[in-house]
């Protein structure tokens with residue numbers, strides 16, 4: 078082998094490290110963006126614009142994440158090829174399987190990430206993904222439902238992609254990397270006794286939770302002024318302690334002191350008199366928590382007004398639990414072209430009618446005036462396409478009052494017909 082060839086070989090050994098660095102870049106930039114991003118069709122695009130325009134270096138971070146994902150795919154592929162040429166599949170099976178898994182996971186991360194900004198590109202790529210899934214033999218229908226989180230693209234689709242993108246896939250990638258780096262031995266981590274202890278505790282928790290659903294208070298909008306919030310029991314000690322401590326001192330007691338205590342405990346192995354310090358800190362902690370938690374329960378019990386209000390809240394939550402779910406009406410913030418393709422209103426409707434009848438015929442309010450929705454129009458008599466065209470020319474002939482007026486001078490016959498054809502397809 079010539080020295081030159083040898084040099085190339087040495088550099089080819091680094092593909093794994095490059096993949097590692099690029100993965101790290103994705104984790105860091107992704108985590109930073111997750112501080113701002115909201116996975117809902119109403120907010121996704123706005124929050125991404127916020128990252129781009131307002132967050133300092135946000136645009137750079139997002140670009141690192143975007144192009145980093147493409148470089149990652151390229152290098153993950155090069156890595157597989159390099160390992161193949163080195164016959165890793167025969168020599169180091171773990172290394173080989175990890176590389177293949179990583180390639181697949183990296184592609185999956187890229188695919189799910191594409192939908193998240195919810196720009197026009199995202200919307201159409203989600204449609205493509207939908208088409209790919211539903212085209213699968215046998216399982217197509219189920220796969221589509223699963224991917225979209227329902228019968229059509231909605232906010233649930235976006236949160237589904239988000240969960241896959243930030244939790245499931247990165248979790249799998251981390252597991253694969255840990256496996257590669259530390260040679261994880263599952264059999265050792267889950268020995269039989271550990272499995273039994275873990276299983277028993279899980280069973281106990283599972284049974285407890287069958288009887289006790291997690292509490293859910295009224296929405297902020299519905300909460301009355303009397304509502305008494307209570308934290309989870311693990312924080313009752315803090316809740317109670319803060320009652321005794323005035324304002325600013327609260328943050329010192331609630332954050333700084335526990336912070337110092339935890340830091341000391343972490344540093345314990347390096348401290349002198351470790352046993353004494355550890356015992357004092359933990360002992361003080363136990364006493365404080367027990368004392369304050371008991372005090373919190375007692376003070377809620379003793380005050381009659383508080384007791385009544387709390388039991389009223391419990392009763393209200395119980396009543397709410399038995400009411401059927403009320404869905405909020407979501408408006409899909411799809412781009413205009415998508416609207417036209419999926420039966421959205423013609424542009425002339427938006428221009429001339431939407432002020433009064435709403436963008437999707439849902440009706441509108443202007444000050445104290447309520448303008449009627451058009452959603453029921455198809456079910457009414459004398460409302461065929463021809464009728465609606467006639468009514469747009471001469472509303473009075475159809476018994477309609479001002480401010481609904483004639484549009485003969487503003488719209489052509491063809492435009493009226495387009496609008497009418499859209500109206501007769503409206504459904505509530």
Ligand code: HEC
Nearest residue numbers: 429430433448449454457465477478479480481482484496
């Ligand atoms: C200035 C507000 C306003 C604008 C603009 C307007 N409408 Fe109306 N429209 C009304 C009101 C108010 C009524 C109800 C009139 C009545 O029934 O007395 C009405 C009634 C209607 C009806 C009959 C509804 C029914 O219950 O059968 C149709 C159809 C209709 N409008 C279509 C249109 C179309 C199409 C446009 C645009 C080209 C338009 N309107 C623009 C205010 C408006």
